[in-house]
Amino acid sequence: MNNQETLWNEAEAFISLCYEELNKSNEEKVARLHEIKEEIESAGVYTHTTEELTHGAKMAWRNSNRCIGRLFWSTLHVHDCRHVKTADEVKEALFHHIEYATNGGKIRPSITIFPPEHHRQQEVVIYNHQLVRYAGYETEYGIIGDEASLELTKICEAHGWKGERTHFDILPLMFRMKDQPPVLYDLPKEIVLEVDITHPEYEKFHDLGLKWYAVPIIADMKLEIGGIHYNAAPFNGWYMGTEIGARNLADEHRYNMLKKVASILGLDTTKNVSLWKDKAIVELNVAVLHSYREAGVTIVDHHTAAHQFKQFEKQEERSERRLTGDWTWLIPPVSPAATHIFHRNYENAIVKPNYFYQEKPYKRIEKA
Numbered sequence: 001m002n003n004q005e006t007l008w009n010e011a012e013a014f015i016s017l018c019y020e021e022l023n024k025s026n027e028e029k030v031a032r033l034h035e036i037k038e039e040i041e042s043a044g045v046y047t048h049t050t051e052e053l054t055h056g057a058k059m060a061w062r063n064s065n066r067c068i069g070r071l072f073w074s075t076l077h078v079h080d081c082r083h084v085k086t087a088d089e090v091k092e093a094l095f096h097h098i099e100y101a102t103n104g105g106k107i108r109p110s111i112t113i114f115p116p117e118h119h120r121q122q123e124v125v126i127y128n129h130q131l132v133r134y135a136g137y138e139t140e141y142g143i144i145g146d147e148a149s150l151e152l153t154k155i156c157e158a159h160g161w162k163g164e165r166t167h168f169d170i171l172p173l174m175f176r177m178k179d180q181p182p183v184l185y186d187l188p189k190e191i192v193l194e195v196d197i198t199h200p201e202y203e204k205f206h207d208l209g210l211k212w213y214a215v216p217i218i219a220d221m222k223l224e225i226g227g228i229h230y231n232a233a234p235f236n237g238w239y240m241g242t243e244i245g246a247r248n249l250a251d252e253h254r255y256n257m258l259k260k261v262a263s264i265l266g267l268d269t270t271k272n273v274s275l276w277k278d279k280a281i282v283e284l285n286v287a288v289l290h291s292y293r294e295a296g297v298t299i300v301d302h303h304t305a306a307h308q309f310k311q312f313e314k315q316e317e318r319s320e321r322r323l324t325g326d327w328t329w330l331i332p333p334v335s336p337a338a339t340h341i342f343h344r345n346y347e348n349a350i351v352k353p354n355y356f357y358q359e360k361p362y363k364r365i366e367k368a
């Protein structure tokens with residue numbers, strides 16, 4: 001099968017399903033498919049209507065097997081930025097995404113969609129993993145900041161950016177336009193909402209100096225709809241507490257805080273059987289949920305999220321759609337067996353539209 005055939009097959013499958021879901025008439029569907037066929041034959045591509053793009057991005061969320069938050073798939077706010085031409089326009093669209101999604105703490109699930117690639121030619125290439133992310137530095141005293149960001153931080157520095165070297169330096173936006181070298185922009189402080197982590201009972205928690213940003217905006221995945229590849233399409237939901245409390249701040253290769261939390265709680269860290277790690281994880285998660293709530297920033301605990309996912313399962317069944325999921329990601333990292341997800345199976349089949357990993361635009365910089 002050649003590229004045009006593949007594209008047509010993907011387009012046909014997507015348009016048929018999309019138009020059915022949008023309750024469009026058979027005539028409308030047939031006419032649109034005819035139009036797309038001609039466009040593909042003459043130009044080698046076709047262009048989604050805003051309606052197709054919007055619904056396609058929502059379907060892609062619905063099909064994201066690893067996401068526990070899919071009940072809300074149809075509420076996604078889609079920003080159509082396929083018209084952007086310049087780096088300045090991309091920067092403005094990304095700033096706008098951050099502000100719109102943050103919404104003063106009442107987080108709005110959103111996606112900003114830039115021009116799709118064409119014959120592997122990419123119009124906009126984003127380097128950031130998330131639009132807001134903390135830098136990480138290797139120093140003679142150990143790692144400062146987020147170890148997950150070591151590589152990108154080095155690349156930003158190689159391009160002239162300089163961080164303050166706190167544990168929470170916000171990385172600049174880094175992206176490039178088609179054939180141009182990458183550009184970097186610091187995020188204006190006013191548009192990045194962060195939450196200081198405090199504990200409702202242990203005042204000393206505050207001394208750990210922990211915080212996290214409000215909105216996780218994944219910027220390095222590719223949205224594929226009907227054979228069209230949107231390689232630059234940053235999207236966000238809101239956090240589930242465990243992502244921060246059981247992973248970002250707890251993992252040894254991230255902020256590695258469990259020992260310090262345990263010492264604040266006065267736990268015996270010399271014996272595994274004291275379950276000090278478990279206790280530390282739970283209290284860290286209590287602190288994260290408490291802090292986001294106090295700050296008026298949307299967050300969901302894993303029990304509520306699992307319950308919402310159960311509603312999603314029912315909804316999919318009612319809609320006679322096949323439910324797909326990746327059990328290894330759907331179970332929360334804290335008390336997984338206390339959710340229904342743990343006790344059943346999910347079929348981990350890839351259905352499109354969907355969001356996919358793609359190759360990083362940068363290569364590792366060798367250590368000097």
Ligand code: ARG
Nearest residue numbers: 216236237238239240243248
């Ligand atoms: N786990 C990632 C993080 O901690 C974010 C992934 C997306 N999460 C979400 N709730 N939409 O930054």
